[in-house]
Amino acid sequence: MRRQRRDWAGCDFGRLFFGGCFALALLLPRVQAQEPTYTVLSPLGTPPPIQLKAMAQRLDTLAGKIVYIVDDGYLGGDVLLNLMVDWFEQNMPEVKAVYRRKAGGFTDPDPRLFQEIKANGAAMLMGMGH
Numbered sequence: 001m002r003r004q005r006r007d008w009a010g011c012d013f014g015r016l017f018f019g020g021c022f023a024l025a026l027l028l029p030r031v032q033a034q035e036p037t038y039t040v041l042s043p044l045g046t047p048p049p050i051q052l053k054a055m056a057q058r059l060d061t062l063a064g065k066i067v068y069i070v071d072d073g074y075l076g077g078d079v080l081l082n083l084m085v086d087w088f089e090q091n092m093p094e095v096k097a098v099y100r101r102k103a104g105g106f107t108d109p110d111p112r113l114f115q116e117i118k119a120n121g122a123a124m125l126m127g128m129g130h
Helices: 013-033 077-091 111-120
Strands: 066-071 096-101 123-127
Touching (some): 066 111, 096 111
Parallel strands (some): 066 096
């Protein structure tokens, strides 16, 4: 018969060691719970719900119509949009293309310009950066 090794006042060292590890494992979550908790927000945020709008009716023809080409002010957009006006003049002379720069920023309304377009224009192309 084999004799078990006893340490520390007759206790079985293996049982003492593993029992202590088990007790430590039970206490560990309590110790971790005392650490500070942080609340974070997603940088994506929560986008607001959108309301869908119907597209404008397609015109049968642009001949004899005024098409407004509107720049929202994005850097260099005026160069491209003026080239589009030139294209209409060269390729569709029966269409009058009018270049306008919208006042304000990207999302700012320009009531005076939009009133002019509603009164005189048949269509509008709006160049938007990015």
